[in-house]
């Protein structure tokens with residue numbers, strides 16, 4: 001009898017493995033990718049090959065353009081930007097899969113930067129959390145929503161280091177530090193792609209903008225960058241290297257010229273570094289018409305030259321401009337392009353399409369779309385992340401948190417009940433009606449007895465102060481006034497460079513008028529970059545930097561204002577006092593004459609302190625912490641050795657809270673100047689009142705080295721300083737030695 005049972009069980013198992021398909025692994029999904037790529041390549045005409053190198057944009061509402069189906073039918077369009085919606089993408093995909101000669105699927109891409117329909121805080125805000133796991137989780141939700149509307153590719157994460165808040169795109173990255181930037185780049189790539197970007201709720205990621213786009217002269221978007229290879233390798237490369245090491249499938253070449261060679265025609269960055277040094281085997285897409293813009297840069301006389309320059313340098317897919325398609329055959333015939341170069345670009349794109357599983361599963365299940373967006377758990381996550389990303393800049397006399405039972409609260413300002421700004425510039429397909437504004441969040445938070453009154457006071461931009469009196473009257477009649485000021489979404493993001501960092505319009509005067517009432521005043525900033533808020537810092541007791549906090553920002557702000565969330569975030573960018581200090585960043589060089597107040601002849605300003613308004617890594621809490629007892633595992637290590645650094649962190653206050661313990665090093669003497677401080681570790685820890693914890697960091701070769709004059713990464717022997725603290729200024733320190 002037992003034998004029959006065993007046989008029956010075996011049969012059942014075999015049957016189930018056919019009936020219940022287990023999700024295939026990456027190699028099962030796309031077996032023998034290289035063979036399949038080469039087999040397909042061998043069948044393609046030149047026009048079909050050039051078609052795979054072409055991406056065109058759809059209409060703003062997500063529709064494809066009338067000419068797209070025919071281009072796809074002829075194999076002349078390999079990818080679209082902005083075409084979205086399961087039904088629409090399936091409709092265009094059906095043309096590719098049933099009417100084209102070789103049935104190569106279309107790759108649908110879109111800017112899903114910090115959310116598709118559920119919009120998370122801007123990346124600069126998420127970086128303020130100093131908790132990359134949050135960015136991984138938000139990217140995973142963004143991928144799940146995007147995949148369900150037919151998208152398989154997002155042009156994210158943006159991993160540009162930004163040291164200049166005049167540059168509007170500082171909003172999109174992780175701030176000024178390469179170590180923090182690398183951590184968030186890894187996390188976002190993992191969130192978008194998972195361990196298999198062909199999985200149903202994942203998308204292909206795109207690390208952008210390759211490279212040094214944030215170093216734009218004058219903070220002017222698209223402007224020239226001119227910097228040493230050392231600075232490229234020390235500051236701007238690390239987040240991209242982290243993304244490549246995390247398996248990112250694509251990169252996007254940037255608009256800017258790098259040391260005289262535009263990034264979209266730069267063989268050093270596109271081929272020597274990316275391909276030869278880093279062994280990247282995905283593909284590079286240009287930025288929007290950045291191939292054709294090589295003519296404006298003056299390194300191409302026409303689109304023919306532009307196509308040759310870009311493709312030969314290593315830009316595989318051309319976004320929107322059509323130089324490759326129009327002039328590829330002629331350039332090949334003139335031997336200004338080789339067949340091998342064209343084939344390699346096509347191979348890289350086909351490789352990614354196979355890895356995406358697009359050939360096997362080209363369509364999106366339309367039935368999934370309606371329930372895929374704004375899921376309750378996604379909205380809860382957006383609120384959680386926003387609350388962990390807002391930075392408490394000042395809180396004198398414990399003005400915050402507010403009491404939920406206070407009798408009246410005046411909610412003032414042009415950003416108190418504004419739905420679009422919290423979504424940031426890159427709002428995916430986010431809808432304003434899904435934004436919880438601060439006014440709504442506060443109303444939902446306070447007790448039924450609390451009277452909540454609201455006055456806009458003035459516009460975000462604009463000269464009128466006609467609304468001031470109403471706002472002042474409401475503040476005077478209330479227990480407390482909360483003023484919401486900052487920037488509109490058009491002032492954060494692409495092509496949003498500013499010549500000053502002042503609050504736009506008459507907002508600063510509105511704050512001054514409310515403060516002048518003598519009522520307890522709190523300022524909440526809604527903005528995408530550090531602003532010049534010196535007067536507010538000197539005169540207003542409490543300031544919360546909420547950034548652009550996404551769909552749930554109003555609830556998160558209310559959670560913090562009324563103490564349901566204790567803020568624990570830190571600044572990922574330096575806050576300058578004035579725009580005149582820019583560029584200003586914490587990991588600067590010491591110079592031969594470091595600033596000394598009493599000595600005129602040192603590096604500083606005669607009309608302003610040389611220090612920032614708030615330093616990198618700064619942020620307060622409703623409780624207090626003590627960091628002490630710095631210990632090193634050894635007084636010296638070999639260049640390839642490991643050192644453990646630990647400190648004790650104690651919550652010395654009366655309420656639970658988070659502290660971000662930051663570890664910095666300084667290489668005191670080296671064959672090149674080294675920064676006075678470099679972030680090489682951070683940990684966000686949650687502690688109950690009175691709780692103590694020892695926090696450990698490991699330092700090794702990868703943390704202690706730099707790129708030397710011979711352009712080699714080296715760890716040189718000598719003395720190092722290690723500094724640990726709750727920001728980049730207030731630290732405790734010790735020294736250790738690296739021996740040969």
Ligand code: GLC
Nearest residue numbers: 081111155208209287288494
């Ligand atoms: C834009 C941006 C880039 C974006 C692309 C597609 O110009 O520079 O970040 O992904 O075009 O929208």
